[in-house]
Amino acid sequence: MFDEKSINALRKMTESFGPSGFERETARVIKEYMTDYSDNILTDKLGSVVFVAKGSSERPHVLLAGHIDEVGFVVSGIDESTGFLSFNPLGGWWDQVLLSQRVIVRTEKGDLHGVIAAKPPHLLTDEERQKVVEKRNMYIDIGVTSGKEAVEAGVKIGDPVIPWSPFMLARNGEVAMGKAFDDRIGAFVMMETMRRIKEDNIGHPNTIYGAATVQEEVGARGAQTVAHIVDPDVAIVIEVDIAGDVPGIKPSEAPTKMGKGPSLCTYDSSMIPNQPLKEFVIKTAREADIPLQLSQVARGGTDAGRIHLNRAGCPSVVIGIPTRHIHSHVGMLSLNDVENAVKLMIELVKRLDADTVNSFISI
Numbered sequence: 631m632f633d634e635k636s637i638n639a640l641r642k643m644t645e646s647f648g649p650s651g652f653e654r655e656t657a658r659v660i661k662e663y664m665t666d667y668s669d670n671i672l673t674d675k676l677g678s679v680v681f682v683a684k685g686s687s688e689r690p691h692v693l694l695a696g697h698i699d700e701v702g703f704v705v706s707g708i709d710e711s712t713g714f715l716s717f718n719p720l721g722g723w724w725d726q727v728l729l730s731q732r733v734i735v736r737t738e739k740g741d742l743h744g745v746i747a748a749k750p751p752h753l754l755t756d757e758e759r760q761k762v763v764e765k766r767n768m769y770i771d772i773g774v775t776s777g778k779e780a781v782e783a784g785v786k787i788g789d790p791v792i793p794w795s796p797f798m799l800a801r802n803g804e805v806a807m808g809k810a811f812d813d814r815i816g817a818f819v820m821m822e823t824m825r826r827i828k829e830d831n832i833g834h835p836n837t838i839y840g841a842a843t844v845q846e847e848v849g850a851r852g853a854q855t856v857a858h859i860v861d862p863d864v865a866i867v868i869e870v871d872i873a874g875d876v877p878g879i880k881p882s883e884a885p886t887k888m889g890k891g892p893s894l895c896t897y898d899s900s901m902i903p904n905q906p907l908k909e910f911v912i913k914t915a916r917e918a919d920i921p922l923q924l925s926q927v928a929r930g931g932t933d934a935g936r937i938h939l940n941r942a943g944c945p946s947v948v949i950g951i952p953t954r955h956i957h958s959h960v961g962m963l964s965l966n967d968v969e970n971a972v973k974l975m976i977e978l979v980k981r982l983d984a985d986t987v988n989s990f991i992s993i
């Protein structure tokens with residue numbers, strides 16, 4: 631399981647400030663951790679970072695990728711009379727999870743704390759109270775009393791905003807709660823895989839490219855530029871999976887459960903995985919006695935949607951961590967699933983030699 635250094639890194643990563651397009655702080659936290667475990671560090675020109683670990687053979691290039699941006703907001707206006715801030719979403723937000731939540735607004739004069747607010751229920755008509763308040767009728771209250779005060783505090787249009795939500799452990803350290811698991815938990819799996827390979831001197835017949843990609847939540851943009859610099863022969867994207875063990879979800883809508891192992895996505899709207907690679911993952915998990923759940927996500931895509939279309943194509947799969955309540959202030963996941971995902975990644979990387987990777991694309 632994870633030692634204190636790992637858990638502290640996870641805490642620091644998830645609490646760091648990094649909505650889509652503003653990931654630099656998060657990227658630095660990860661780079662600092664990964665420097666000891668990398669033979670080389672590459673960057674694209676969008677802000678993604680790639681950590682390279684050399685094995686016994688230059689090819690195949692094995693890309694392990696997790697995106698480090700989180701869903702957030704940008705300030706779209708400052709109300710002149712009240713100083714309340716209007717905002718646009720960065721990534722997908724469900725209006726219902728926003729009201730009364732705390733946020734951090736990053737300005738040129740420093741971070742400001744605020745809360746997302748709307749007209750209070752006491753002043754709504756009975757009919758209005760039955761409806762979900764929409765984002766466009768919500769504002770960020772930073773505690774000022776005029777637009778002038780907000781501007782003096784440093785706020786300007788375009789400033790980024792993130793949820794405020796401290797990381798914490800529950801269930802005797804088995805369950806983690808916090809923001810930005812989508813998808814810093816994927817980047818964390820990549821980091822722990824590379825750390826153990828380095829520390830335990832685990833041999834691998836390939837070169838590993840561990841990528842922390844940016845701007846996934848606004849259209850998998852960093853995945854495209856990372857694929858360009860890595861030129862992968864095979865790719866494993868690690869993502870959150872939607873845990874289906876929440877009341878009201880049918881098993882056919884989201885088949886995976888928190889705590890029952892990492893998942894393998896068999897289909898989503900951005901990619902049908904390479905089938906021999908998919909079977910290879912299932913076989914490897916079985917051989918190594920690692921629990922693996924099969925998943926489908928009918929709506930939604932991942933970085934793999936871009937990566938598998940790089941150049942002439944790249945065999946790709948998505949390994950998921952079943953996570954409850956994604957795209958909200960507090961996600962919840964099992965660290966046992968994360969541990970099993972790391973173990974699975976190590977077993978896969980050990981087996982991905984040139985012949986195996988060639989077998990994924992031979993007709």
Ligand SMILES: [Zn+2]
Nearest residue numbers: 812813869870
């Ligand atoms: Zn994601």
